[in-house]
Amino acid sequence: MGSGKSTVGELLAQRLDVPYRDTDADIVAVEGREIADIFIDAGEPYFRELERAAVREAVVGHRGVLALGGGAILDDATRELLAGLPVVYLSLEAEEAVRRVGLNQARPLLAVNPRRQWRELMDARRPLYTEVARVVVATDERTPEEVAQAVLDALELKDA
Numbered sequence: 001m002g003s004g005k006s007t008v009g010e011l012l013a014q015r016l017d018v019p020y021r022d023t024d025a026d027i028v029a030v031e032g033r034e035i036a037d038i039f040i041d042a043g044e045p046y047f048r049e050l051e052r053a054a055v056r057e058a059v060v061g062h063r064g065v066l067a068l069g070g071g072a073i074l075d076d077a078t079r080e081l082l083a084g085l086p087v088v089y090l091s092l093e094a095e096e097a098v099r100r101v102g103l104n105q106a107r108p109l110l111a112v113n114p115r116r117q118w119r120e121l122m123d124a125r126r127p128l129y130t131e132v133a134r135v136v137v138a139t140d141e142r143t144p145e146e147v148a149q150a151v152l153d154a155l156e157l158k159d160a
């Protein structure tokens, strides 16, 4: 969370002149309520079901840059779906993550003690991100534009 998937994803799509899509936004549009409200009203398991369906639909139907929610990778079927695709893992350190999103209530999993929560989530998820990623791009001390360029370089892609 906070690595810049949405910010960098949009920049990359502009650079490549392809559409951008974000499964978090898809879920909000389908449900007609914010992610934090889905977590609070219906619970995380319900959100994860929606997310699994949203990711499947987007991976199958979308041609362009796709940003996934930070926890999508926890789902076995999602990881299988991503195998073989040019998946980018945008990494960052805890201090920078908390600076970026720690006090932002839109991220329900970081609502209480964001630094500790972020570390615990990342310790569980890092191996999964690494497993599916074709490339890993560090985002600390880089602007979103620099991160986008590093992604293009790592995937050996050129601007449109």
Ligand SMILES: Nc1ncnc2c1ncn2[C@@H]1O[C@H](COP(=O)(O)OP(=O)(O)OP(=O)(O)O)[C@@H](O)[C@H]1O
Pocket: 001, 002, 003, 004, 005, 006, 007, 008, 024, 067, 069, 070, 100, 101, 107, 139, 142, 143, 144, 147
């Ligand atoms: N390279 C960067 N340097 C500094 N700030 C950044 C960088 N990338 C993103 N940000 C800022 O960090 C915040 C989180 O970025 P963003 O929403 O793109 O992350 P995300 O990975 O999509 O998060 P989530 O998993 O919650 O959807 C935003 O305020 C954004 O402007």
Ligand SMILES: O=C(O)C1=C[C@@H](O)[C@@H](O)[C@H](O)C1
Pocket: 001, 024, 035, 068, 069, 070, 071, 072, 106, 107, 108, 109
């Ligand atoms: O890391 C996570 O588990 C999440 C990240 C966001 O993208 C949203 O999908 C939601 O807030 C959960």
Ligand SMILES: [Mg+2]
Pocket: 005, 006, 007, 022, 024, 067
């Ligand atoms: Mg996002």
